Amino acid sequence: MRRMVWTAACRMGFEEIDSQHRLLFAISNELLEISNPKSQEPEIKYLLRHLRDYVEKHFSYEEKFMEEKKFPGLSDHKQKHQKIVAEINNALTGSASMSALKESLETLLDGWVQSHILVEDKKYADWAKFHKIID
Numbered sequence: 420m421r422r423m424v425w426t427a428a429c430r431m432g433f434e435e436i437d438s439q440h441r442l443l444f445a446i447s448n449e450l451l452e453i454s455n456p457k458s459q460e461p462e463i464k465y466l467l468r469h470l471r472d473y474v475e476k477h478f479s480y481e482e483k484f485m486e487e488k489k490f491p492g493l494s495d496h497k498q499k500h501q502k503i504v505a506e507i508n509n510a511l512t513g514s515a516s517m518s519a520l521k522e523s524l525e526t527l528l529d530g531w532v533q534s535h536i537l538v539e540d541k542k543y544a545d546w547a548k549f550h551k552i553i554d
Contacts, residue, residue, distance in 0.1 A: 456517035
């Protein structure tokens, strides 16, 4: 079990988006901290649904925000969001056991942070800084 740690590197510079990312880390960490997936099945399913619902809400907010700022990479960013939601849904419905679900989640959440927040969301933050949308 590896906790997701919020660091300065995760910060985009937009208060609401950073706050939403922190909450996503908190929900994710609750899932990652489950030590006995078989006996905690209801908790895993609840937290995973909560994560999926919040991710969808966050992505919607983030996309609208980027659209308002006329971010040229928005179409590609939306596709990446759709892929993450599909992966969460697949983990929810496609795992053969609670242990397999937990393993899928650990991989998914780690990849999501590493590739989406630290790479894809940073593309927007860098673009926004270049265009003086943020300092």
